[in-house]
Amino acid sequence: MLNRHAGVWSLPALLSLIACPALAAAAPPADAGPARTAPPSWCPPGGALAAGRLPASVPLASCDLRGRTVQGPGGLAVTVPDGTAAVTAESLRTDGADVLRVAVDVPAGRVRIERTAPPPPGTAAEPGAPGLTDASPTPDATDGPPATDPEDEPTAAGPDPDDDESGESGDEPEGTGSEVKGQPAAVRACRDRTWRASTSAWTRGRTIFWRYYGGASIEGGISAGDAEQAVRSGVAAAVGARTDCTRTGHFSPRPNIRQHYLGRTARKPGIGRRGGCKQPDGTNSFGWLSLGGLPSSTLAMTCTWQGWRNTVEADVALQSDDKAWWSPAGGEDRAAGGCPAGHYLPAAIVAHETLHVLGLDHVKGARHANLTMTPVAAPCDDRMATLGRGDYRGLIALYGPRR
Ligand SMILES: [Zn+2]
Numbered sequence: 001m002l003n004r005h006a007g008v009w010s011l012p013a014l015l016s017l018i019a020c021p022a023l024a025a026a027a028p029p030a031d032a033g034p035a036r037t038a039p040p041s042w043c044p045p046g047g048a049l050a051a052g053r054l055p056a057s058v059p060l061a062s063c064d065l066r067g068r069t070v071q072g073p074g075g076l077a078v079t080v081p082d083g084t085a086a087v088t089a090e091s092l093r094t095d096g097a098d099v100l101r102v103a104v105d106v107p108a109g110r111v112r113i114e115r116t117a118p119p120p121p122g123t124a125a126e127p128g129a130p131g132l133t134d135a136s137p138t139p140d141a142t143d144g145p146p147a148t149d150p151e152d153e154p155t156a157a158g159p160d161p162d163d164d165e166s167g168e169s170g171d172e173p174e175g176t177g178s179e180v181k182g183q184p185a186a187v188r189a190c191r192d193r194t195w196r197a198s199t200s201a202w203t204r205g206r207t208i209f210w211r212y213y214g215g216a217s218i219e220g221g222i223s224a225g226d227a228e229q230a231v232r233s234g235v236a237a238a239v240g241a242r243t244d245c246t247r248t249g250h251f252s253p254r255p256n257i258r259q260h261y262l263g264r265t266a267r268k269p270g271i272g273r274r275g276g277c278k279q280p281d282g283t284n285s286f287g288w289l290s291l292g293g294l295p296s297s298t299l300a301m302t303c304t305w306q307g308w309r310n311t312v313e314a315d316v317a318l319q320s321d322d323k324a325w326w327s328p329a330g331g332e333d334r335a336a337g338g339c340p341a342g343h344y345l346p347a348a349i350v351a352h353e354t355l356h357v358l359g360l361d362h363v364k365g366a367r368h369a370n371l372t373m374t375p376v377a378a379p380c381d382d383r384m385a386t387l388g389r390g391d392y393r394g395l396i397a398l399y400g401p402r403r
Contacts, residue, residue, distance in 0.1 A: 072100030097375035195394030201359030213287030234350025
């Protein structure tokens, strides 16, 4: 049957088709629908896609990433959600930390990709936290939002909830622990007001129900019971704003978010051996996994899944292989003084990961090494186990005070 629109074709157009059979052959078939351009070179049709080769904002029309795997820095990877949702992967290593976040916005027709910024060209990566820790002295970021670089999320900083908090000791010795990393003096944890928000948090006032996965055999000489206790302690410390800065042992008022431990689960944290965030499974699972596919320096990894607005699930995995873990028997109230050299404290690492779960991001720079959200963990370093002022201010900004 003749195309009834053939009559509107101009003679030059017809002639060009006749004169150029190759062009005619390349024309899309009549039933191909809207014209489609070939996918960009950075969007090969199969396999995982490297986040570093993708634009920060990917139009779904030119490269539909949904359901595919995006690989980011430090071995992190995420499965891109099918609908409007976001996944954030964070890893903490002995030598730094990485973040990969993929957010699908179907109405806008875009996938936004954020990852740890690579070190600026021509500069040596700072040993400690490539791409996250400023190599140069940090401008004063102790008041208000810290400086951000172009790949950073906008940093929010709310009003200080407790400038006149009573019971604050404020007498922490100057320079506590800052010598550990051989860096310039860090601001004291009780004075350092810096924090950075991620882009997702739980609904204010809700209770996060979570379970413990202890199925992996843990290397490094920590008992199963102590391991479970340490994870519980780390979660409670973060959510309950535990601190050494007050006589009560916690900041007041507490942030308006709660956690409740539901016991053990057989459901592993939804984190692949190779560092990929899987699809959420409805259980917030915190525990131990073999993360052998990630760099050998990896201590822990957290996946956070966000729905339309808020976080809906989070899983935390501590590295069960090739790391020496130690926890004081009997829980968090015992000093870390007995920590054997080279061992890491799970309660401290879990407190850091739990603040990721709650919506905080890393604070950059050696000045902030005393905060829980510093992206560097050292052996036997228990500073992360209790919150600094900035960590607390971030939680109050996200959740408000608990009434
Ligand atoms: Zn982290």
